[in-house]
Amino acid sequence: MRDHLFCTACRREFPIDSAFPRCDGCNEPLEVSISRAKPSIKTDAPRLLERFLDFMPLASLHAGISLGEGDTPLVKSSAAARETGIDRLFFKNEALNPTWSFKDRGTIACIEHALNLGYERIGTVSTGNMAASVAAYGARAGLQTYILVGSNLPEEKIAPIAIYSPRLILVDGDYGDLYFRSLEIGKQRGVYFMNSDVPFRVEGSKTIAFEICEQMGFEVPDNLVVPVSSGGNFRGIIKGFEEFLEAGLIDGLPRFIAAQADGCSPIADAFENNREAVERIVKPNTIAKAIANPYPPSGNQVLRKLRQHGGIAMTVSDAEIESAQELLARDGIFGQPAAAAPLAAVRKLVSQGTISGTQSVACVVSGAGVKSMSHLAAKEYQGTRIAIEKLQDVFR
8 A cells, every 4th residue: 555645534545745635525634644564763864854754755855954853852850740749750842943843843744745746835824833934944945935824913923934034924814714715725826835734744743752752762651741722733743652553662652631721722622522523712812822723623633533542631721821831941941831731731630630640741842932922021020130239148
């Protein structure tokens, strides 16, 4: 059987060289199926996709495209471990990717696919992290790049996108509709839109799981907690563990836990109410803007995967997120609010008795705190002011 795409709902198959990421029958997301006899890790390869090329639907890679994505540290917690009572608590710090978020993994995989198909124009719809990532890699690859963002995007997020000189377009209208509209425009106008859950972005995200397995000596954590927005990154991480299990590199799967903000939680709401499909959130309201997707395009597939593997979807409040962000900082990691949602979820699950101190937990820190600082400006983060003549008094 050759590599191909298949619909995650109806299982209909599509050619691997298709750039359109949704099933034209049921409109659910497509996913890659790879045919490999016995895939292995190329441990001596210097680049992320080279190392895991046997697990990727890419025959070859282009030179000069990588920015050094991946290989992010798995940090063993000290402060948060003491506070939660979980000795084996780890943070996969995706803030240390080239554009400060996990998005770079999926972007490089999509760029490789787009170049293989001969595209000269690429684009994405984003609230910030993915926009910066696609703009950076588009510039690196010399591709004409279109970045579509909501017209209400905070000013602090515009400059980190515009610096790469893409065609930056602020769009009035419903953000959830913008995702699907862009895909149709891409099909009609020859633009490869690498939105949040397209198949090759999911392929890039699964390398997070691969690295966690490597860094834990191929013993999986008992629990893996991921902040979830569109659902593409979560799908990729689950897929990565599944593929390593199938290849015989690990013996089991973690319990997958999806963390959402209670001000925008379409997946957690559907999970809690035993619904098969997500419902649109009319008025998202959370400081965790990076996971405030009112109608996640992979929401239904996330629900299917959670139920298949006995996972959990849950919500945390903005207050819990802010508190977790401060606790995360005590471990030396400055994550954006969305990136602190997993730690907030861990605290909640420990208090409920769902996670015990004897279990291991890995949290995905999805992006850097410098990406979202407006909520911090409203708080008092001030030093002590003193005259230089009295400086010695500070050290008594």
